[in-house]
Amino acid sequence: MIGHSPSEAARLSGFSLDTLRYYEKIGLLNGVSRTSGGRRVFTDDDLGWLGLFRCLRDTGMPIAQMCRYAELAREGEHTARERQELLERHAERVEEQMALLRRQYDHLRDKIRYYEGVSGGVRAG
Amino acid sequence: MIGHSPSEAARLSGFSLDTLRYYEKIGLLNGVSRTSGGRRVFTDDDLGWLGLFRCLRDTGMPIAQMCRYAELAREGEHTARERQELLERHAERVEEQMALLRRQYDHLRDKIRYYEGVSGGVRAG
DNA sequence: TTCCAACCTGGAGCGCGCTCCAGGTCAAGC
């Protein structure tokens, strides 16, 4: 539970320093503690949140929705169901996203296969 | 080989009218023919290109790179190898993208599973 | 004590990919 410096938090989370500050500024990251000199100290719990944000961002969740989730979590245990539903709906969108990505990847592979064949008669690129 | 109206092209390609015009403006879509009155007529070949652009966009290729590809295609058959390599490199990035997406999806599902368990002791959201 | 790298703040700026708008033209149906 020793704190982490901003640069350490950046390294561990994969977010830039500016992004960490930005996340705090918009209220996504809440209550990050400070040294007496005013410098941020990230706890393991903060890093846990950052890990979640990393997951949600990588799967395409808009920041506004992550803010909503974080806010719910701050409101306490009685919002657990709503948070769960939020994540569930997101997971469903991710599934669609994965399906689309796979379909288009297959198209792309087909296209490449045309090029691998004899070099004649390829249309539309 | 009958031409398609702009709105038809939009419907068939899934791009908006504005996007079709934008793609032509930046030179991604090239040489779209016109009626005597100045209105666009999209050929099946144009739609083929739009289908490719749809595939590439859905898989996250930046527009600049699609422009590069289209330009190469215009230069003729001798750029076939370079185009193939461009697509191949893109396909590899898509594979990484899919792997990341799956990993993060699994994390997300883990997270949801915590909520499905008893409602106690959940950290970081 | 002095140095310097890491950190702080508020706010402006940016890159991307569209999206919207004003003001005008075209053409099919009545």
Added chain:
DNA sequence: GCTTGACCTGGAGCGCGCTCCAGGTTGGAA
């Protein structure tokens, strides 16, 4: 001929998610 809706152009504007900047502070090492 008139209406109406689809279309045209050039250019401004937007939403997102950062990213950068200026100018100042902090704090550990030499």
